Amino acid sequence: MPGTPATDAPPPGDVRAGTLELRGVTKRYGPTLAVDDLSLTVPAGKVCVLIGPSGCGKTTALRMINRLIEPTAGEILIDGTDVRRRPAARLRREIGYVIQQVGLLPHLTVAQNVATVPRLLGWAKARVGPRVDELLALVGLPPGDYARRYPAELSGGQQQRVGLARALAGDPPLMLMDEPFSAVDPITRERLQTDFLRLHRAVPKTVVFVSHDIDEAVKMADVIAVMRAGRLVQFAPPAELLADPADEFVADFVGADRALKGLALTRLEDLDLPPAPTVRRGEAGGDVRDRVASGTLVPIGGAVLATGDDGHPLRWVPVAAIGDRVEATPGRTEPLLSPVTTLRDALSALFEAGASHGVVVDGAGRAVAVADVATIGGGLAAPAEKAGDA
Numbered sequence: 001m002p003g004t005p006a007t008d009a010p011p012p013g014d015v016r017a018g019t020l021e022l023r024g025v026t027k028r029y030g031p032t033l034a035v036d037d038l039s040l041t042v043p044a045g046k047v048c049v050l051i052g053p054s055g056c057g058k059t060t061a062l063r064m065i066n067r068l069i070e071p072t073a074g075e076i077l078i079d080g081t082d083v084r085r086r087p088a089a090r091l092r093r094e095i096g097y098v099i100q101q102v103g104l105l106p107h108l109t110v111a112q113n114v115a116t117v118p119r120l121l122g123w124a125k126a127r128v129g130p131r132v133d134e135l136l137a138l139v140g141l142p143p144g145d146y147a148r149r150y151p152a153e154l155s156g157g158q159q160q161r162v163g164l165a166r167a168l169a170g171d172p173p174l175m176l177m178d179e180p181f182s183a184v185d186p187i188t189r190e191r192l193q194t195d196f197l198r199l200h201r202a203v204p205k206t207v208v209f210v211s212h213d214i215d216e217a218v219k220m221a222d223v224i225a226v227m228r229a230g231r232l233v234q235f236a237p238p239a240e241l242l243a244d245p246a247d248e249f250v251a252d253f254v255g256a257d258r259a260l261k262g263l264a265l266t267r268l269e270d271l272d273l274p275p276a277p278t279v280r281r282g283e284a285g286g287d288v289r290d291r292v293a294s295g296t297l298v299p300i301g302g303a304v305l306a307t308g309d310d311g312h313p314l315r316w317v318p319v320a321a322i323g324d325r326v327e328a329t330p331g332r333t334e335p336l337l338s339p340v341t342t343l344r345d346a347l348s349a350l351f352e353a354g355a356s357h358g359v360v361v362d363g364a365g366r367a368v369a370v371a372d373v374a375t376i377g378g379g380l381a382a383p384a385e386k387a388g389d390a
């Protein structure tokens with residue numbers, strides 16, 4: 001186009017906000033209706049989890065959005081524009097795609113893998129390097145340690161993080177994720193889910209996330225689309241799905257322990273948690289005792305939490321053991337929890353560690369609050385009362 005300035009700004013008509021709409025989308029393979037008349041809308045910035053048993057059409061639905069598969073009928077609109085009006089190759093660079101098998105290029109370093117899409121998008125070299133470092137830090141892989149490694153030198157969970165960084169690299173408004181965390185062990189999966197949610201808070205994107213795990217769906221979703229044999233059987237926020245399944249199939253799929261699953265709907269940040277009783281390493285013992293006496297510092301089981309100057313927890317120290325100064329070497333403060341940790345995950349972390357309480361740390365790792373089993377259990381009662389009121 002004559003007169004178009006040569007900038008990094010995408011040309012008009014590119015994917016920007018990321019509102020996604022499927023209208024009567026169907027995919028037929030011979031006699032098989034892999035996806036059957038699927039209609040749904042995901043508002044910009046929301047996470048939609050597509051869930052259902054194996055073979056119900058989740059992957060097919062997802063791959064029609066970035067045109068890896070062409071629908072037999074119906075239309076798919078992003079920000080009101082039919083995806084078929086965009087060249088497929090450009091569309092796929094503008095939509096982040098994360099799959100279970102990660103698909104990292106083995107002969108490229110971690111940094112080179114993450115840089116793939118920005119390079120294809122024609123970003124200036126000076127912009128790509130900092131972006132790669134920023135993303136690796138964001139997904140919990142400090143670039144100093146990981147940028148120059150090769151995929152084979154990473155664990156499955158770390159590879160999955162690189163895959164996530166790579167998908168985020170071009171800053172796409174829309175992300176498609178096909179069972180991205182299902183190949184890693186349960187503890188790593190829980191961490192990846194929590195980290196993804198934290199990331200999503202910081203940089204909201206429209207996400208379509210395929211899962212066959214109702215617990216994962218309840219945890220991740222703003223809205224859940226339950227599919228069966230290619231058809232949409234319910235489209236509802238997690239709380240509504242748990243409280244009011246559309247039919248017997250959904251009720252069975254959601255499972256009998258629905259009340260317990262409600263624990264996955266509440267996060268620690270939703271509870272009124274007491275602040276962590278922190279003391280700084282090197283703080284005068286007299287000051288600590290004064291703060292305890294005045295009630296501004298409330299020990300837990302007679303102990304306070306010693307932190308470094310940066311606010312990172314070091315270890316629990318009995319007040320009675322503090323002399324002239326708070327002395328603390330790094331010790332055991334596990335389990336560390338995040339404000340976005342669900343009550344369900346918080347409880348299982350406490351049980352696993354055999355601890356009665358855990359320390360909640362913010363994004364910078366500073367101790368901010370304490371969560372104990374009783375407070376978290378109180379969070380279980382609250383939603384049930386709400387349901388009773390309705």
Ligand SMILES: Nc1ncnc2c1ncn2[C@@H]1O[C@H](COP(=O)(O)OP(=O)(O)O)[C@@H](O)[C@H]1O
Nearest residue numbers: 029032033034053054055056057058059060061
């Ligand atoms: N390329 C294909 N050719 C023929 N049938 C297919 C093809 N891809 C998927 N199917 C069929 O379509 C249905 C939906 O598949 P898929 O979308 O992969 O399900 P899910 O991701 O929910 O497990 C299945 O019955 C599957 O066998």
Ligand SMILES: [Mg+2]
Nearest residue numbers: 058059060178
């Ligand atoms: Mg699939």
